[in-house]
Amino acid sequence: MNLYEYQGKALFKKYGVPVPQGYVVFKPEEIMDFYGERVIKAQVLTGGRGKSGGVKFASNVEEARKLAKEILSMEIKGHKVHAILVEEKLKIEKEYYLSILIDRSTRKPLIMASPEGGVEIESVPDEKIYKFVVNPEIGVQPFVGRALAKKMGFTGDLAKQFTNILMNLYKLFREYDAELVEINPLVLTEGKEVKTEMYPPMSGMTLSTKAPGKLIAADSKVVIDTDSLYRHKDLEENAEEKTPLELEATKAGYAFVELDGNVGVIANGAGLTMATLDTLLLYGLKPRNFLDLGGTDSVDITKNAFTYVLKANPDAILVNIFGGVTKCDTVAQGIIAAKEAFNINMPIVVRLSGVHEEEGRKMLEENGIHAFADMRHAIEKLKEIMEGSQ
Amino acid sequence: MSVIVDENTKIIVQGITGHQGSFHSGEMIKFGAKVVAGVTPGKGGMKVHDVPVYDTVEETLVHEPDATMITVPAPFVKDAAFEAMYNGIRVVYILTEKVPLHDALDIVTYARSHGHVVIGPNGPGITVPGKTKMGIMPNHIFKKGTVAVASRSGTLTYEIVNALTLNGYGQSTVIGLGGDRITGLNFVDILELFEKDEDTEAIVLVGEIGGTAEEEAAEYIKKYVSKPVVAYIAGRSAPPGKRMGHAGAIITRGKGTAESKIKAFNEAGVPVAEFPWEIPQVLKKVYK
Numbered sequence: 240m241n242l243y244e245y246q247g248k249a250l251f252k253k254y255g256v257p258v259p260q261g262y263v264v265f266k267p268e269e270i271m272d273f274y275g276e277r278v279i280k281a282q283v284l285t286g287g288r289g290k291s292g293g294v295k296f297a298s299n300v301e302e303a304r305k306l307a308k309e310i311l312s313m314e315i316k317g318h319k320v321h322a323i324l325v326e327e328k329l330k331i332e333k334e335y336y337l338s339i340l341i342d343r344s345t346r347k348p349l350i351m352a353s354p355e356g357g358v359e360i361e362s363v364p365d366e367k368i369y370k371f372v373v374n375p376e377i378g379v380q381p382f383v384g385r386a387l388a389k390k391m392g393f394t395g396d397l398a399k400q401f402t403n404i405l406m407n408l409y410k411l412f413r414e415y416d417a418e419l420v421e422i423n424p425l426v427l428t429e430g431k432e433v434k435t436e437m438y439p440p441m442s443g444m445t446l447s448t449k450a451p452g453k454l455i456a457a458d459s460k461v462v463i464d465t466d467s468l469y470r471h472k473d474l475e476e477n478a479e480e481k482t483p484l485e486l487e488a489t490k491a492g493y494a495f496v497e498l499d500g501n502v503g504v505i506a507n508g509a510g511l512t513m514a515t516l517d518t519l520l521l522y523g524l525k526p527r528n529f530l531d532l533g534g535t536d537s538v539d540i541t542k543n544a545f546t547y548v549l550k551a552n553p554d555a556i557l558v559n560i561f562g563g564v565t566k567c568d569t570v571a572q573g574i575i576a577a578k579e580a581f582n583i584n585m586p587i588v589v590r591l592s593g594v595h596e597e598e599g600r601k602m603l604e605e606n607g608i609h610a611f612a613d614m615r616h617a618i619e620k621l622k623e624i625m626e627g628s629q
Numbered sequence: 630m631s632v633i634v635d636e637n638t639k640i641i642v643q644g645i646t647g648h649q650g651s652f653h654s655g656e657m658i659k660f661g662a663k664v665v666a667g668v669t670p671g672k673g674g675m676k677v678h679d680v681p682v683y684d685t686v687e688e689t690l691v692h693e694p695d696a697t698m699i700t701v702p703a704p705f706v707k708d709a710a711f712e713a714m715y716n717g718i719r720v721v722y723i724l725t726e727k728v729p730l731h732d733a734l735d736i737v738t739y740a741r742s743h744g745h746v747v748i749g750p751n752g753p754g755i756t757v758p759g760k761t762k763m764g765i766m767p768n769h770i771f772k773k774g775t776v777a778v779a780s781r782s783g784t785l786t787y788e789i790v791n792a793l794t795l796n797g798y799g800q801s802t803v804i805g806l807g808g809d810r811i812t813g814l815n816f817v818d819i820l821e822l823f824e825k826d827e828d829t830e831a832i833v834l835v836g837e838i839g840g841t842a843e844e845e846a847a848e849y850i851k852k853y854v855s856k857p858v859v860a861y862i863a864g865r866s867a868p869p870g871k872r873m874g875h876a877g878a879i880i881t882r883g884k885g886t887a888e889s890k891i892k893a894f895n896e897a898g899v900p901v902a903e904f905p906w907e908i909p910q911v912l913k914k915v916y917k
Binding site: 341343346348361376413418464467470494498506508509510512519520529534561563564592593594615 | 656
């Protein structure tokens with residue numbers, strides 16, 4: 240689950256990763272009066288909002304509210320703007336990049352840091368990205384921070400700031416079951432001019448030095464592992480990544496993805512469902528959806544799956560069940576029950592293989608539903624029907 | 630010889646009194662697996678299919694178990710896996726789906742640094758036809774033979790094993806690695822075992838979109854695998870950013886596409902079947 244920037248930053252703050260001062264609003268009038276300049280940032284679950292006009296600067300509250308109103312009505316790459324983050328404007332000296340993610344190849348957390356931040360990390364050359372594979376049994380000790388700080392060009396106080404940020408970020412990553420935590424850009428603010436009076440006092444001689452700036456997380460991208468949400472009750476579920484129909488089907492317990500074709504698909508097992516979609520495409524047919532029934536032999540679960548496929552308005556439905564231990568007669572009962580209950584008149588073609596498969600197919604045929612023992616013949620029949628109806 | 634488990638492997642089932650645990654223990658016993666004990670905290674003293682049930686893994690040690698099948702609900706998997714490994718059980722198979730990613734990370738990290746083998750999470754297990762079965766694969770599709778199968782899915786594996794059996798190709802070992810992002814074994818680990826296995830003469834890999842396990846497998850095959858390998862990849866039609874059922878099956882940031890995997894296999898001399906039912910024909914071209 241992707242978190243909005245403001246939610247990610249709230250976690251950063253909780254874990255001692257410095258963030259700019261700011262607050263979130265859902266209505267323009269919630270923006271409070273201010274002096275100086277503020278950044279008005281669209282809260283949206285997609286990248287590239289800056290280029291789409293989702294980040295603006297305001298120098299008074301009227302201007303800020305006007306910009307917020309505009310941004311709140313925007314849609315960025317198909318995503319509605321959820322809220323506005325109002326923040327202090329940072330004086331930027333340089334932008335860096337820092338992230339931690341689960342690396343599937345090494346099966347370990349991977350830290351990536353780069354002195355070239357503020358751009359898509361994909362566009363940064365590999366030799367400018369410093370990587371560190373974390374052994375979770377050791378965790379991120381200060382030496383990891385020192386090693387990366389050196390490569391990043393941080394010395395003295397900045398190296399300490401960087402190490403703290405990295406260690407705190409890793410703690411957050413582990414404790415909140417994150418798939419990814421990303422700070423891009425990690426901003427180094429401009430240092431302040433510090434004038435020190437020199438000895439003897441009152442001589443009028445001062446020494447001017449520049450105090451180092453602060454490292455601040457100017458943006459946040461946090462992705463939480465959905466399977467762990469049961470132990471993070473403090474996180475609100477962000478629903479916007481799914482279409483309304485996907486959300487409805489998912490709530491009912493089906494893995495469901497909407498696609499843009501016209502053949503409704505119900506299959507069992509994620510791999511077989513994917514293979515079914517692929518096969519349809521290779522036969523020149525376009526799937527309308529992905530629906531994984533899971534390992535069930537319940538009449539109701541089979542029947543209810545049709546609810547969501549029908550809501551997607553397909554022209555025909557393909558059911559592909561390889562019933563390892565699933566009883567095919569039960570699945571057949573579910574299909575027949577759905578046909579009656581939902582008054583389905585469009586063609587349904589079924590592949591049923593597994594325990595009691597012959598009974599299952601016989602039941603279907605008796606109810607006017609085409610049934611086959613293998614996937615290939617089912618899809619060929621479907622193609623024949625769909626081409627015949629054109 | 631066989632891979633990871635054989636006819637002598639003594640298996641315990643953690644969560645044996647649950648719906649899944651009890652049903653599949655029965656099927657495993659019918660297949661010839663040595664299921665020596667079950668564990669369900671609070672249900673010690675019961676029997677399931679004549680198998681004694683204990684409250685703790687420690688109590689099952691009198692049966693000298695080598696492997697465990699974990700069927701407990703996702704929030705309890707980490708505890709169950711560590712209980713098994715702490716008690717010295719070598720092979721840990723996790724059937725459960727939706728195991729938190731960081732729990733899988735901890736389990737797999739510990740296992741790899743302490744010499745345990747983890748199969749799964751979220752996979753159908755391992756079957757050695759004629760010898761043993763640990764998991765949920767349907768008994769009737771198998772035939773003893775010389776083709777090894779490794780897969781990231783469940784039902785698609787059955788589909789392909791079934792096609793092999795119907796076309797006269799028996800199997801030496803069939804293993805489901807699991808559909809999650811972090812699994813105990815990946816294709817490279819299993820290829821190493823299949824290459825060494827005397828019972829295996831040819832290898833079928835069933836991959837899917839997401840991650841780079843197939844690309845790494847292709848590199849490994851080029852260098853180290855002398856046996857013929859064929860493959861199938863699911864998810865050619867998947868749009869980027871949409872998770873296709875499995876936690877692991879997602880194309881993110883342009884990585885993990887079917888095209889990239891098919892290309893990598895082809896470059897390694899591994900023919901890739903277009904349709905699942907084509908695997909036997911494709912195998913025929915590179916194997917007898």
